[in-house]
Amino acid sequence: MIDGTTIRSLRDDIASGKRRAADVCRDALTRIASLDPKLHAFNTVVGERALERAHAIDRDPDKRRHAPLAGVPIAIKDNICTAGVLTTASSRMLEHYVPPYDATAVSRIEAAGAIVIGKTNCDEFAMGSSNETSAFGPVRNPWALDRIPGGTSGGSAAAVAAGFAPAALGSDTGGSIRQPAAMCGVVGLKPTYGRVSRYGLIAHASSLDQIGPITRTAYDAALVLNALSGFDAADATTSRETVPDFTAALDGAARGLRVGVPRELVADGIDDEVAAAFGTALDALAARGATLVDIALPHAKHAIPVYYLVATAEASSNLARYDGVRYGFRGADAKELRSMYAHTRAQGFGPEVKRRIMLGTYVLSAGYYDAYYVKAQQVRTLIRRDYDAAFELVDAVAMPTSPTAAFRIGERAVEPLQMYLADVFTVSANLAGLPAVSVPCGFTRGRLPIGLQLTGRHFDEGTILRLADAYERDTNWWREEPALQGHD
Amino acid sequence: MAPFTRDDVAAIAALAHLALDDAEIDLFARQLGEILSYANQVQQVDTTGVPPTERVPTDHVTDRDDRLQPSLDRDTVLAAAPDANVDRGFFRVPRVIG
Numbered sequence: 001m002i003d004g005t006t007i008r009s010l011r012d013d014i015a016s017g018k019r020r021a022a023d024v025c026r027d028a029l030t031r032i033a034s035l036d037p038k039l040h041a042f043n044t045v046v047g048e049r050a051l052e053r054a055h056a057i058d059r060d061p062d063k064r065r066h067a068p069l070a071g072v073p074i075a076i077k078d079n080i081c082t083a084g085v086l087t088t089a090s091s092r093m094l095e096h097y098v099p100p101y102d103a104t105a106v107s108r109i110e111a112a113g114a115i116v117i118g119k120t121n122c123d124e125f126a127m128g129s130s131n132e133t134s135a136f137g138p139v140r141n142p143w144a145l146d147r148i149p150g151g152t153s154g155g156s157a158a159a160v161a162a163g164f165a166p167a168a169l170g171s172d173t174g175g176s177i178r179q180p181a182a183m184c185g186v187v188g189l190k191p192t193y194g195r196v197s198r199y200g201l202i203a204h205a206s207s208l209d210q211i212g213p214i215t216r217t218a219y220d221a222a223l224v225l226n227a228l229s230g231f232d233a234a235d236a237t238t239s240r241e242t243v244p245d246f247t248a249a250l251d252g253a254a255r256g257l258r259v260g261v262p263r264e265l266v267a268d269g270i271d272d273e274v275a276a277a278f279g280t281a282l283d284a285l286a287a288r289g290a291t292l293v294d295i296a297l298p299h300a301k302h303a304i305p306v307y308y309l310v311a312t313a314e315a316s317s318n319l320a321r322y323d324g325v326r327y328g329f330r331g332a333d334a335k336e337l338r339s340m341y342a343h344t345r346a347q348g349f350g351p352e353v354k355r356r357i358m359l360g361t362y363v364l365s366a367g368y369y370d371a372y373y374v375k376a377q378q379v380r381t382l383i384r385r386d387y388d389a390a391f392e393l394v395d396a397v398a399m400p401t402s403p404t405a406a407f408r409i410g411e412r413a414v415e416p417l418q419m420y421l422a423d424v425f426t427v428s429a430n431l432a433g434l435p436a437v438s439v440p441c442g443f444t445r446g447r448l449p450i451g452l453q454l455t456g457r458h459f460d461e462g463t464i465l466r467l468a469d470a471y472e473r474d475t476n477w478w479r480e481e482p483a484l485q486g487h488d
Numbered sequence: 489m490a491p492f493t494r495d496d497v498a499a500i501a502a503l504a505h506l507a508l509d510d511a512e513i514d515l516f517a518r519q520l521g522e523i524l525s526y527a528n529q530v531q532q533v534d535t536t537g538v539p540p541t542e543r544v545p546t547d548h549v550t551d552r553d554d555r556l557q558p559s560l561d562r563d564t565v566l567a568a569a570p571d572a573n574v575d576r577g578f579f580r581v582p583r584v585i586g
Contacts, residue, residue, distance in 0.1 A: 100564045207543060233552060237543075305527035316504060323505070325579050330570035337584045342507035351515075354506055358497070358516055359523060361504040372527070377540030379533050384541065417523055431541075 007072050007166045007220040014057075014064060014071040021064070021071030025054035025115055028073040032118070032164050035484050039140045041149075041158040043078045044086045045118035053115050067113030069227055074109060075159040075168040078119040079126050080211065081200035082106055085116075089202045090134035091124045093322050093329045093348035103200025104232045105169060105211045112227035117165055120155030124350045125319065126176055126204045128152050129422040132413050133352040140409070141184060142482040143448055147406040150180030156214045157184035162484055167224050168214045173204045174307050175401075175426025177212050178438035182401035182451020185440045185480060187468065188214045189221045192459050193433035194239040196225075197232035205314035206237075208307075208430040217478055218439060218468035222246035225461060241459050249462040250469040255289030257467060259454075260394035262297045269424070270403040277442035277450040278400045281471065285398070288470045295390045295397065299382040300428045306383065307427040308420055309363050309376035316360025322348060355416060384432040391457050396464050399425045401438040401451035425453060435461045439468040440477035449477075492521040 013019040029047045036042055050073070057064050057071045064070050076082060079089040081099035088094045102110075110116065123133040131139045131154030139154040141147040142162040149158040153170030157180035160168050170177040172190035181188025189212045196211045203209065213224035229243040261282060266275070286292050324330035324344030331343030349357070363372040390397060403424055412418045429436040434455050441452035452471070456464040472478050497517045501508045508516070566572040571580040 097568065100560050100568065207541075299533065302530055302533060305530050308523065309527055309530070320505075324570055325581055326565070327568040328570070334582050337582050338505070339507070340582050341505040345505055346507040346509075349506075351512075354508070354512070355516060355519060357504050357506065358500050359520055362500050362520065362524075365500065365503060371531070372524075374540050375530050375533075375535065376527075377542070378535035378538045379530050380541040381538050382533065382535070416519055417526055420523075 005163070005166050006216050007069065007223050008217070010072055010166055011068070011070065021054040021057040021115065022051060024071055025050050025073055025117065028117055028165055035162055036164065038145060038484070039142060039158050039162055040137055041120055041139050041155040041162065041164065042075070042118045043088055043090065043121050043136060043155070046085055046116065049085070050115050050117045057113060057115070063113055068223060069109060070113030072114045072167060073117045073165040074114040075118055075120045075156055075165045076106060076116055077122050077153050077156050077168070077170050079122060079171060079202040080105060080169055081202070082116060082119065086119065087202070088119070089125045090122050090136055091349065091353070092135045095135070095329065097328055099200070101200065104197035104234060105228050106200065109169070109224065109227050114167070114227070120153070120159055120168060122155055123152035124353050125202065126152040126171055126173055127315070127352050127356055129175070129179065129419050130407070130412065131155065131180070132409065133350055135350055138409055141406045142484055143185060144406065144446070147408055147448070148183070150183035150402070150406060152176040152180070153188070153214065154180045157181050157186055157188065160184070160186045160214050160216060161482060163481065166216060167220060169211055170214050171201055171209055171211050172430065173208045173311060174430050175423045177214060178426050178436060178451065178453060179402050179422065181214050182438045182453070183406040183449060185449030185477070185482070186214055186216055187218055187221050187437065187439050187478065188212070189225060189437045189461065189465070190429060190435060191225060191229065191461055192435040194237050195241070195435070195459065195461070196228045197235040197238050199232055199234035203318040205311040206318060207314060208311060218437065218465050218472055219247060219250055221437065222250060222465050239459070244462060246462055246465055249466045251466070252470050252473050253289065254285060254467055254470040257290045257396065257463065258293050258394040259285055259290045259467070260293050260295035260390050260397045262300065262397065262399065263294050265297055265300050266399055266425070270400060271405065273444045274400050274403060274405065274450050278452065281441040281452045282398060284471055284474050285467065288474060290467065293394050295394060297386045297390060297428070299379060299386050302379050303383055303428040303431060304420060304424055306376045306379045307423065307431060308359070309372050310380060310431070312356045312360035313363045313373050314360070316357045316364065319353070319357055352416070380431045383428055387428070387432045387434060395456070396467055397455040399453045399455070401425060401453040405444045405448035405450055429455050434458060435464060437464045437468050439471060440480070441475070442477055443480070492517045
């Protein structure tokens with residue numbers, strides 16, 4: 001079985017020869033076949049391709065023993081390009097799109113020995129907070145099938161929570177790795193902007209997007225981040241900053257680390273059970289030796305409007321490429337070029353994507369550019385400065401990942417503004433380019449997972465992973481598994 | 489802020505190359521108005537002398553050597569197009585001038 005397994009233990013078993021990579025892969029595929037019809041975490045499963053590659057690992061003793069992710073099954077969000085494998089961004093626009101190249105993140109984890117098992121369902125073009133905007137239907141939360149898994153990397157988070165794979169890649173533009181990780185009871189890390197190449201990530205908002213891991217533990221997130229990180233000539237925004245071994249700092253100690261708590265920000269509009277779990281998590285960090293410090297992030301309350309102005313502006317520009325000419329869907333029967341564009345886009349995009357293209361086009365249009373786009377980018381500077389000031393005092397900032405646990409499918413889908421408010425604690429890390437991790441920190445009475453978010457300094461994923469790992473050593477939340485029954 | 493009219497929505501849709509139907513125009517007129525009136529809270533923030541964020545600093549070097557690099561194969565790329573003449577190396581589109 002693959003459920004409950006961490007990368008760390010799986011790696012040891014495969015390296016020592018205790019388990020064969022092909023058997024691990026087959027177990028994962030069997031579990032997916034049995035349970036995924038209930039969850040719809042995957043858009044595409046690549047069983048044969050995965051097994052071939054797993055056999056290749058088994059035949060290569062050197063790689064089997066030494067490649068850091070040798071034989072580890074991994075699920076890839078369907079907005080990350082995989083050469084020769086459908087990559088749809090959960091949109092009709094790319095329903096039949098087969099990329100001619102791999103994203104750098106994919107080629108790097110495969111070079112590290114990981115086995116891609118499939119492409120996970122997500123919100124269309126990674127726009128949403130619940131996975132309900134997928135053109136192929138929502139993902140269901142493994143902890144409660146009538147609830148959303150979070151978004152936009154909901155399929156990736158559900159796949160790890162359901163034990164389909166010990167790791168998945170997601171992408172995070174405003175919380176899309178961390179929020180679904182929190183709602184599915186797993187670990188999700190958004191690296192520092194520039195840490196991981198975006199080459200081959202289907203662009204949503206280029207100054208905010210970042211690829212990162214979803215795993216069961218902080219240690220496993222560190223292992224995957226090791227493989228993903230570093231300069232890439234194909235993405236000019238990647239950093240040449242040294243990439244440390246992120247597992248090296250995970251020694252269980254939190255002593256001497258100062259954790260900032262923006263009390264005012266987290267006092268408003270959060271669910272009582274989330275607030276209680278957050279308070280208990282802070283106590284646990286303090287018990288491990290961390291010092292809690294009250295801090296202020298006075299402009300963070302404006303992060304949602306700033307985010308939706310900046311992200312939609314960038315999205316409207318990025319999505320201009322879907323014009324029915326070079327790849328993807330083309331609308332039928334247009335007699336003339338402009339009408340072909342307009343009908344292709346009207347038929348190929350779903351409602352949330354159209355809404356954001358409209359908003360972004362408006363925000364960038366003559367007469368409104370200064371009032372909305374430039375103003376939002378100025379407030380973004382103030383949000384970044386708040387964090388700069390906070391990081392003079394503390395080593396990490398703690399918040400709940402989401403103000404509520406997973407809501408019911410359909411509950412907020414009608415009103416976009418209500419949905420946007422779900423991102424209140426996650427978007428500011430993207431606006432400031434900071435790394436942030438969500439780690440399981442408890443359950444509601446209704447047995448829905450709750451996440452603790454830790455945000456760190458630029459390129460200091462090490463500290464937040466160290467805190468998350470130390471926290472995991474005192475708590476068993478990450479060991480909990482949803483009760484899923486398939487037809488084995 | 490004034491609410492969005494149907495004409496406002498139609499004008500933005502034209503800029504965005506989106507052929508919206510009547511129901512979508514009505515829906516977006518209401519929803520974009522609501523979202524923007526919420527987003528308008530940024531106007532209350534004093535940003536005198538604050539530079540807009542143009543990029544998140546990542547200490548990167550964007551220059552590279554000007555060397556020939558392999559790129560995607562032309563036929564492979566054209567094969568993904570909705571309509572292409574692979575032999576002659578063209579994407580095909582409907583007529584441009586009506």
